[in-house]
Amino acid sequence: MSQDNKLDKTNRINLLFAFYERLLTDKQQTFLKYYFHDDFSLGEIAAEFEISRQAVYEHIKRAEQVLENYEDKLGLLSKHESRSHYIDELRRLPEIGLLSEEYNIRFTEIIDRLQSLD
Incomplete structure (x- = not known):
C-alpha cells in the first residue's frame, strides 16, 4: 500500500471513528x-495487552469492518462530506457578487449556522 493510500485510509478510519465511536465495543475503541x-x-499494542500481533491485527480489521458497515447503513460520513461540499459552494456565492451586501451578511450568517450543526 502506498503512503498516500495509507494516509487516506487512516483519515477515513479516523472520520468514521468520530461518527461511530460510541457504537464500538470498548476493546474496538x-x-x-x-x-x-x-x-x-x-x-x-500486542505488548500492552499481552496478546499476539495477529490478534491485534484481527481486532483492528474487525473494527474497521464494523465502522464501514455502520457507514453503509447510516451514511453519516457521506452526508457530512456532502453537506460540507455544499456549504463550501454557498460560501463562494457572495464572492461572485450575485447578492447585495445586506443579503451577503444574512447569507453568511445562515451558512455559519448550518456549518455549526455538525
Whole structure:
C-alpha cells in the first residue's frame, strides 16, 4: 500500500471513528485509538495487552469492518462530506457578487449556522 493510500485510509478510519465511536465495543475503541490516533504499532499494542500481533491485527480489521458497515447503513460520513461540499459552494456565492451586501451578511450568517450543526 502506498503512503498516500495509507494516509487516506487512516483519515477515513479516523472520520468514521468520530461518527461511530460510541457504537464500538470498548476493546474496538481502544485498539483503533492506539493504532490510528496514537500511531502505535501492532507489536506495541500486542505488548500492552499481552496478546499476539495477529490478534491485534484481527481486532483492528474487525473494527474497521464494523465502522464501514455502520457507514453503509447510516451514511453519516457521506452526508457530512456532502453537506460540507455544499456549504463550501454557498460560501463562494457572495464572492461572485450575485447578492447585495445586506443579503451577503444574512447569507453568511445562515451558512455559519448550518456549518455549526455538525
